[in-house]
Amino acid sequence: MLADEDALVERAKTDPAAFGVLYESYVNRIYNYIYYRVGNKHDAEDLTARTFHRALDHIENYVNQGAPFSAWLYRIAHNLVANWHRDQSRRKIISLEDIKLRIQRRDGPDEMAELGEEKDQLLVAIRRLPHDRQQLLILKFVEGMSNAEIGQVMSRSEGAIKSLYHRTLLALRETLDAQQLS
Amino acid sequence: MSAKRGMTVEKHRSVSENVIVEVLSAHADHLVGDQVNGEEYLNLFPAYRAELAPLIRIAERIKATLVPVTPAPAFTATLKQDLLAAALQRAEKQRSHPRVSFFRRRGFLLGAAALGSVLSVAGVVAALLWRQRSMARA
Numbered sequence: 539m540l541a542d543e544d545a546l547v548e549r550a551k552t553d554p555a556a557f558g559v560l561y562e563s564y565v566n567r568i569y570n571y572i573y574y575r576v577g578n579k580h581d582a583e584d585l586t587a588r589t590f591h592r593a594l595d596h597i598e599n600y601v602n603q604g605a606p607f608s609a610w611l612y613r614i615a616h617n618l619v620a621n622w623h624r625d626q627s628r629r630k631i632i633s634l635e636d637i638k639l640r641i642q643r644r645d646g647p648d649e650m651a652e653l654g655e656e657k658d659q660l661l662v663a664i665r666r667l668p669h670d671r672q673q674l675l676i677l678k679f680v681e682g683m684s685n686a687e688i689g690q691v692m693s694r695s696e697g698a699i700k701s702l703y704h705r706t707l708l709a710l711r712e713t714l715d716a717q718q719l720s
Numbered sequence: 721m722s723a724k725r726g727m728t729v730e731k732h733r734s735v736s737e738n739v740i741v742e743v744l745s746a747h748a749d750h751l752v753g754d755q756v757n758g759e760e761y762l763n764l765f766p767a768y769r770a771e772l773a774p775l776i777r778i779a780e781r782i783k784a785t786l787v788p789v790t791p792a793p794a795f796t797a798t799l800k801q802d803l804l805a806a807a808l809q810r811a812e813k814q815r816s817h818p819r820v821s822f823f824r825r826r827g828f829l830l831g832a833a834a835l836g837s838v839l840s841v842a843g844v845v846a847a848l849l850w851r852q853r854s855m856a857r858a
Contacts, residue, residue: 594807664782
């Protein structure tokens with residue numbers, strides 16, 4: 539969190555330069571979050587741009603309710619990603635192989651090769667998890683947030699986040715065990 | 721007797737589950753800070769090794785897989801330009817057509833509603849008084 543973030547957010551309601559500072563502070567984190575939720579650079583860039591444009595359109599009505607400003611940005615990103623997934627599922631049912639191929643096409647074969655077989659399997663298993671569990675793993679491992687911070691973004695208690703993390707690991711173990719057997 | 725034993729098992733299970741939840745949470749926090757060796761946690765809680773070991777291994781695999789990525793500098797620079805242009809346009813619009821903020825608008829609405837309520841109560845009181853007086857005259 540930025541020092542005196544509240545004052546900066548207030549200024550950003552009327553001052554474009556202040557909004558620019560907020561953008562610089564959070565663009566990498568929001569991009570990372572979206573990238574791991576959608577799995578490719580092209581859509582990650584598109585949704586990151588839409589997140590910040592939406593934030594700019596609505597910052598005038600932003601009211602600090604005790605959570606950091608980033609929690610508000612993550613919620614905007616989360617809603618856009620959820621809409622994106624809904625649109626994708628309407629277009630067609632994407633198989634896991636399609637997901638791999640799409641990542642390969644858009645991010646290049648080198649990056650895909652670097653992931654390795656094991657990481658690849660795990661990424662596919664993570665993308666099969668319910669959205670809230672994917673969100674938890676990304677906020678924890680990519681963004682390095684504490685359980686309390688994740689709780690603020692996901693509107694849940696710290697205890698609920700701990701339990702969700704445990705259930706997520708159990709679900710992944712089950713999926714990975716099944717993958718190994720098959 | 722068997723019900724009592726069942727309850728004891730249930731209680732024991734929930735306690736051990738709580739321990740596992742807390743250990744995994746602490747392990748993840750240290751893992752994120754690159755300050756942990758999963759084996760240390762397993763040695764600290766030998767009674768839970770069988771349950772914890774595969775989950776700790778998965779957590780370590782997740783950490784190795786979900787590595788932060790960097791957006792293309794050209795993308796972030798272009799987006800910043802677009803946002804600043806949009807923000808400037810918005811600021812100019814606000815200067816030429818000052819918009820009443822949501823809260824000020826809400827304040828006006830609440831004020832109007834309160835005034836309306838006061839006037840209607842005053843109307844009812846006036847009607848009652850008028851009726852009382854005309855009854856007294858009659």
